[in-house]
Amino acid sequence: MFQYHCLNPIAERGLNMFSEDYTKTENINEADAVLVRSARMHDMELGDSVKAIARAGAGVNNIPVDACAEQGIVVFNTPGANANGVKELVIAGMLLASRDIVGGIEWVAGQKDKENIDKLAEKQKKQFAGCEISGKKLGIIGLGAIGAMVANSATHLGMEVYGYDPYISIDAAWNLSRTIKHSKSLDEIYSQCDYITIHVPLLDSTRKMINKEAFDKMKDGVVLLNFARDLLVDEEALINALESGKVKKYVTDFANPLVAGREGILVTPHLGASTEESEENCAEMAVKELRNFLENGNIKNSVNFPNCDMGICVAVGRIAICHKNIPNMISQFTKILGGEGVNIADMTNKSKGEYAYTLIDLESTVSREALEELRAVEGVSKVRVVK
Numbered sequence: 001m002f003q004y005h006c007l008n009p010i011a012e013r014g015l016n017m018f019s020e021d022y023t024k025t026e027n028i029n030e031a032d033a034v035l036v037r038s039a040r041m042h043d044m045e046l047g048d049s050v051k052a053i054a055r056a057g058a059g060v061n062n063i064p065v066d067a068c069a070e071q072g073i074v075v076f077n078t079p080g081a082n083a084n085g086v087k088e089l090v091i092a093g094m095l096l097a098s099r100d101i102v103g104g105i106e107w108v109a110g111q112k113d114k115e116n117i118d119k120l121a122e123k124q125k126k127q128f129a130g131c132e133i134s135g136k137k138l139g140i141i142g143l144g145a146i147g148a149m150v151a152n153s154a155t156h157l158g159m160e161v162y163g164y165d166p167y168i169s170i171d172a173a174w175n176l177s178r179t180i181k182h183s184k185s186l187d188e189i190y191s192q193c194d195y196i197t198i199h200v201p202l203l204d205s206t207r208k209m210i211n212k213e214a215f216d217k218m219k220d221g222v223v224l225l226n227f228a229r230d231l232l233v234d235e236e237a238l239i240n241a242l243e244s245g246k247v248k249k250y251v252t253d254f255a256n257p258l259v260a261g262r263e264g265i266l267v268t269p270h271l272g273a274s275t276e277e278s279e280e281n282c283a284e285m286a287v288k289e290l291r292n293f294l295e296n297g298n299i300k301n302s303v304n305f306p307n308c309d310m311g312i313c314v315a316v317g318r319i320a321i322c323h324k325n326i327p328n329m330i331s332q333f334t335k336i337l338g339g340e341g342v343n344i345a346d347m348t349n350k351s352k353g354e355y356a357y358t359l360i361d362l363e364s365t366v367s368r369e370a371l372e373e374l375r376a377v378e379g380v381s382k383v384r385v386v387k
């Protein structure tokens with residue numbers, strides 16, 4: 001039996017994929033697994049029962065990923081599961097920044113009691129006129145799941161698309177339309193593009209990457225779109241750039257006191273992934289990942305531990321060990337098991353950065369003492385009997 005806890009509402013369609021062996025708990029400290037969207041977890045203390053966290057979404061900056069790895073808690077996300085929802089809102093953002101659709105709608109609503117509203121509208125419409133996006137240059141920073149989809153859609157809308165991503169994955173590169181220009185530097189994006197959209201994760205290396213120096217290099221009247229994270233943009237510098245006319249419009253999915261209600265800024269309340277389809281895709285992927293991990297010990301789409309897949313266990317037993325990626329770990333594990341006379345049927349050891357994961361299939365059951373010995377090995381953070 002397993003218990004899960006939801007820190008945010010998670011789509012029922014995903015939760016329904018848990019079998020009868022799973023129950024929902026309101027107490028996070030008795031949960032085996034935690035499902036989360038954007039709830040901030042940095043100040044939470046997680047008990048020993050918690051083995052995994054699944055972020056039903058892409059960004060994991062709300063989760064203390066390294067601290068979890070130290071504790072042997074595997075953190076998953078759901079890559080690409082909400083990308084189409086975000087892509088559609090980015091396209092909408094470009095259109096809203098180009099035509100004064102919001103201003104026009106608000107104006108009409110304000111005239112609702114006027115008999116001659118039709119004539120007034122024809123007279124006043126020039127104040128809401130805009131420009132088209134077809135034929136304009138769009139620069140995309142980050143060509144992952146979302147950036148690549150935005151790139152392809154924008155080409156279909158007649159835009160000339162420039163993409164910058166020095167770490168692009170092979171899958172993302174294969175998915176890109178051949179018409180997209182490969183920018184080798186951010187400077188090229190800044191100096192060439194009429195619209196710039198950012199789709200990178202928030203990391204120490206990307207925090208405030210769109211800063212004064214970046215704005216200085218951009219074309220006058222550029223439109224900046226940010227559906228990734230507010231802290232990627234130095235918003236003080238942005239406001240200066242708006243006031244000077246360098247930036248024509250800033251479209252952001254992240255409300256804060258600096259941007260809310262400010263002239264020239266269109267703010268949506270973090271709506272990128274808030275579609276029925278994205279919420280269901282994310283929840284389904286998250287539950288699938290958790291079940292495969294809890295029931296089989298397999299890891300797919302973790303952000304702090306490596307992928308590891310030994311299928312369903314057909315041996316007598318299986319243990320899973322989360323540990324540091326340091327020398328001499330496997331020899332210590334095999335010595336402890338061998339000392340007990342337990343034969344290893346199969347084994348996989350994988351590493352990701354500072355952390356590693358070992359799955360061991362056994363031909364007999366392992367004693368409580370041997371498990372305690374494994375837990376006591378320096379660098380081991382969690383030992384779990386999967387079967």
Ligand SMILES: NC(=O)c1ccc[n+]([C@@H]2O[C@H](COP(=O)([O-])OP(=O)(O)OC[C@H]3O[C@@H](n4cnc5c(N)ncnc54)[C@H](O)[C@@H]3O)[C@@H](O)[C@H]2O)c1
Pocket residue numbers: 057058059060079080082083086141142143144145146147164165166167168169172199200201202205206227228229253270271272273274
């Ligand atoms: N507004 C929303 O509701 C919403 C929804 C989903 C994701 N997001 C945000 O968007 C981000 C991107 O999502 P995704 O699904 O495309 O993620 P992803 O991991 O598929 O893509 C991120 C891409 O950024 C690239 N990258 C990393 N550092 C870079 C740098 N310095 N310069 C250029 N490229 C860089 C990576 O190589 C990768 O290709 C997420 O991390 C999240 O913060 C927001």
Ligand SMILES: O=C(O)[C@H](O)COP(=O)(O)O
Pocket residue numbers: 037038039056057058059060082270272273274
């Ligand atoms: O990183 C993400 O996936 C998005 O920011 C979506 O966040 P949400 O699940 O809280 O809407």
